[in-house]
Amino acid sequence: MNHLKRFIHTRSASVWGAFLLLAIFFFFVYPLIKLFILSFQGKEGLTLSLYWNMLASARVQKGILNTIGIVTFSTVLSVLVGVFEAWLLAYTDIRGKPFLRALFLVPFVIPSYITSLAWSRMMGESGFLSQILPDFITVPTIYGWWGIVWVMGICNAPLAFMFCLSAIRKIPRELEWAARCSGCGPWETFFSVTLPQALPGIAGGTLTVVLAGLDNFGIPAFLGANKGVNVLSTLIYQEVMGFGPSAFGRAACLSVILGVLALLCSFVLWRTLGKNESLESMVPDMRPRAFLGHMRRKVEFFVWGFVVITSLMPLVSMLAVSFIKAYGLRFTPDNVTLKNFYLLFENQKAVMSLFNSFKLSLFTGFVALVIGSAAAYVRIRRPGYISRFIEAAFTLPYVLPGTVFALSMIITWIEPIPGWRPGIYGTAALLGVAYVVRFSALQLRATASALQQLDRSVEEAAATSGAGRSSRWISIIIPLAATGLFSGFFMTTAHALTELTVSSILGSVGSETIGMVVLNFEQSGNITASCAFSVLALLLMGVFLIPGAILHRKNSTRGE
Secondary structure, three states, X not given: OHHHHHHHHHHHHHXXXXXXHXXXXXXXXXXXXXXXXXXXXXXXXXXXHHHHHHHHOHHHHHHHHHHHHHHHHHHHHHHHHHHHHHHHHHHEOOOOHHHHHXXXXXHHHOOXXXXXXXXHHHHOOOOHHHHHOOOOOOOOOOOOHHHHHHHHHHHHHHHHHHHHHHHHHOOOHHHHHHHHHOOOOHHHHHHHHHHHHHHHHHHHHHHHHHHHHHHOOHHHHHHHHHHOOOOHHHHHHHHHHHOOOOHHHHHHHHXXXXXXXXXXXXHHHHHHHHOOHHHHOOOOOOOOOEOOHHHHHHHHHHHHHHHHHHHHHHHHHHHHHHOEOOOOOOOOHHHEOOHHHHHHOOOHHHHHHHHHHHHHHHHHHXXXXXXXXXXXXXXXXXXXXXXXXXXXXXXXXXXXXXHXXXXXXXXXXXOOEOOEOOOOOOOHHHHHHHHHHHHHHHHHHHHHHHHHOOOHHHHHHHHHOOOOHHHHHHHHHHHHOHHHHHHHHHHHHHHHHOOOHHHHHHOOOOXXXXXXXXXXXXXXXXXXXXXXXXHHHHHHHHHHHHHHHHHHHHHHHHHO
C-alpha cells in the first residue's frame, strides 16, 4: 500500500510539474515565438519581404541610425558619469557618501518619462531656467536628438554607477600597494592595476546601460516626437497605433530587429558577469584609498553641484510648474495655485487611471510574489536544466524592450489558440497578465538572493521532523526570507504602478494607467496637469518604493 501511495504521489507530482512547465511556456515564451513567426508571414507564406520592405524605408533606416547613435552616445555619457561617481565614493574621503549615493540613484528610481518631463520643464521653452536666468543668457532646448542623449545618459548613469561601485570596492588594495612599491605613479597604477581589475564591472555596467537605452520608450516619445526624432521603440509604437492591413507585421519586423539587439547584449552581459565570479566573491573594502587633502572641498562642491543640477533641479522645476496657474507664468505668489491638483480629481480619466494603476500594481505584486518566489525556490534548491529554463523564461520578457514585449502580448491574446478569442485585448485584464509576465523576474531575483542566504540544513531538519512542503514554507522559509520576499514585492509593485511602455500599447479607453494619462496630458499641451499628475504619481510610487528599498538594503547588508 505504501508503494502504491508513493507511486501515485510521484505520478501526481510529475503531472503537476508538466502542467506548470506548459503554463510557463504558454505565458512567458509562446508570445515571443508568435511575434517572431509573424515577422516572416506574408500573403505567399513565410517570406523575408516584410524585412526587405522595412529596411528599404528611409524612415526605418533613420530610426535604426537614431537608435544606434542615441544609445551609443548616451551610453558613453552614462559610463563616464557612473565610473566617476563610483570612484569618488569607493576611493576618496569626500563627506556625505550615504546621501550622495542616494542622490546618484534618483534619476534611475524615477520613471524615465517623468524624468524627461521634468527636464523639459526646466530647459524647455518658458522653462524654469529661462525664468530665473537673465534674458541675455539663452537656455538650450532639451528637445531633439542631443536632448534625448543627455537625459537618457543621466537616467542610465546609476546603472553603470552600481556595477562599478561594487567592482571597484572589491579590488584588493594590496595589488595597488605592490604597484606603487614597484615604482609606479598614481596614474600608472590606475591604468595598469585599478582599471583592469574594475573592467568586468565596467563592462557589465556598460552592457546594462545599452539594454536600458534600447528598451527606453518614454524619453524619445516625450523629447523627440515634436522634433521628428524616432527610434525603433517609438517606430514600433507608431506602427501599432496606426493599425492598417500589415501594421502588426511591420511592427513585428521592427520588434525582432530591436529584440535581437537586446538579446545579444543580454548574452554578452551574462558571459561577462559569469567570468566575474572571482571578483564577486571578495568582500567589499569600504575604507577610502585616495585622500584629497586641500582639494576635498572643491571636489565636494563640484559633485554636489552636479547632483543638484541633474537630480534635484528638474524635479523642483516640475513641482513649481504643477503649482502655476498657466505654463509660462513666472513663479510668484500671485501665480501659485492648488487648482491643478483639484482639477485632476474632476477628470474622470485621471481618477480612473489612479484606480487602475493601483489595482494592477497590487495584483502584479501579489501574483509575482507567489510565482516568482516558487520559481526562485526551484532555481536555488533544484538546480538543473528545468530550473534554468524557468529562470530564462521569467527573465526573457523583462530583458526584451517593452514595445517588443507588448506587441507579442497583442498578437498572442487576440487569439491565443486557433478558434478561441478570450476577449481581453484592450482591457485591464490583458494589462494585468502583461505586468505579471514582465515583472515577475524582479521577484525571482529578490527571492533567489534571500534563499541563497538561507542555510539548506534548516529546511532539511524540518523535513526530517515530518514537516511537509507547505509547512516548511509557512514556518521556515517565509519568516527567514521575509525581507527578500517583501523587498521584491514592493519593487515589483512600484514598477507596475508607473509603467508606461507596455500600457501605451496595450491600454485603451477604460483601462488607462498613470503613465498613459501623463503622456496624453503632455501630447495635448496640458502641461500643468501633466506636472501635477506626475507629482502625485511619484508620491504614490514612494509608498511602495521606499519600504522596498529599506528591505532590500537590510537583505543586502545581511548577506555581506
